[in-house]
Amino acid sequence: MTIEEEITPKDNRPVASTPVPGSQWCVVWTGDDRVFFFNPTMQLSVWDKPVDLKSRGDLNRIIEDPPHKRKKEASPTDKSSNYHTEDINEEHTTKTKRNKTEEPVEDTEEKPFKVSPHRTILPLEVRTGHFRDMLLERGVSAFSTWEKELHKIVFDPRYLLLNSEERKQVFEQFVKARIKEEYKEKKRELQQAKEEFRTLLEESKITSRSTFKEFAEKYGRDQRFKKVQKKKDQERFFNQFINSLKKRDKENRLRLRKMR
Numbered sequence: 253m254t255i256e257e258e259i260t261p262k263d264n265r266p267v268a269s270t271p272v273p274g275s276q277w278c279v280v281w282t283g284d285d286r287v288f289f290f291n292p293t294m295q296l297s298v299w300d301k302p303v304d305l306k307s308r309g310d311l312n313r314i315i316e317d318p319p320h321k322r323k324k325e326a327s328p329t330d331k332s333s334n335y336h337t338e339d340i341n342e343e344h345t346t347k348t349k350r351n352k353t354e355e356p357v358e359d360t361e362e363k364p365f366k367v368s369p370h371r372t373i374l375p376l377e378v379r380t381g382h383f384r385d386m387l388l389e390r391g392v393s394a395f396s397t398w399e400k401e402l403h404k405i406v407f408d409p410r411y412l413l414l415n416s417e418e419r420k421q422v423f424e425q426f427v428k429a430r431i432k433e434e435y436k437e438k439k440r441e442l443q444q445a446k447e448e449f450r451t452l453l454e455e456s457k458i459t460s461r462s463t464f465k466e467f468a469e470k471y472g473r474d475q476r477f478k479k480v481q482k483k484k485d486q487e488r489f490f491n492q493f494i495n496s497l498k499k500r501d502k503e504n505r506l507r508l509r510k511m512r
Contacts, residue, residue, distance in 0.1 A: 266290075268320035272311065277302055279311075281318045291409075298407045379413040380422055386410040387426050394430035398423050445479040446489055452476040453493045460497040464490045 269280040269290065278290045280297075289305065290297050305311055374382075390404045398420060405411050414422065452474055458467060464487050471477050480486045 268318060270314055270319055272305060272308065272314065275305060275308075277305055279314050281320065287315055296407070296409055296412075300407075374413070376418075380418070382410045383414050383419065383422050384426055387423065392423075392426070394427045394434055442480075442485070445476075446485075448476040449480050449486070449489050450493060453490065458494075458497075460494055460501050462494065 265283055266280045267283050269278045271278045276291050278292065280288050280290050282288070288297055288299050289302055291302070301311070386405055386408050390408065392401045392404055401423075411419070452471060453467075456467065456471060467490060468477070468486070477486070480489065
């Protein structure tokens with residue numbers, strides 16, 4: 253009995269695979285005609301094209317030529333069409349719960365993955381550093397939760413460097429640190445925007461009698477104006493500048509009086 257006869261149309265188990273020449277990845281076909289990518293070195297399965305395969309011009313040709321659907325004269329025991337299929341089947345069976353349209357569930361997150369070979373080689377400090385780098389590179393939000401951010405990192409090989417408890421500990425530490433850093437970054441950005449806004453005010457040659465409405469109508473399209481995103485901040489910076497002009501005008505009048 254051939255592989256095609258053994259499977260049912262709804263079978264989502266791997267039925268055939270083909271290695272991608274010159275890479276560590278294999279293209280894997282399932283019984284329900286879906287395709288995913290398997291890296292036997294890292295024991296990692298992903299639905300999306302891996303970054304190092306996206307520029308491969310021959311990848312679509314490989315995907316469109318599933319070995320288990322070739323003419324029957326091809327041997328059903330052909331090694332190229334069953335490359336690692338049994339190993340992939342075991343690895344992928346538990347991973348099918350994590351497709352692109354499903355949110356990873358916390359209580360099952362450990363089941364789909366085998367221990368990374370690097371976990372027993374690299375020191376914990378190094379592995380933790382790689383995991384933190386992954387959180388930063390993948391854009392994990394400091395204002396979200398582990399469950400909501402899990403889909404961003406679960407298919408990254410560095411995810412396997414730590415166990416479940418270590419991952420959550422590093423995530424909590426990362427979030428606390430990022431909240432402080434992001435607050436400082438926003439404060440720094442606002443200060444820079446304020447300085448550029450003030451430069452615009454100085455170049456505009458407005459007087460102490462000018463109004464914010466007049467200023468906004470004339471310079472509202474200037475990037476330095478737009479950089480201060482909140483209107484209340486725009487008005488606050490404008491009023492501060494106007495007050496400084498009024499103070500300067502008052503000092504000039506007093507100085508003139510003394511000179512008389």
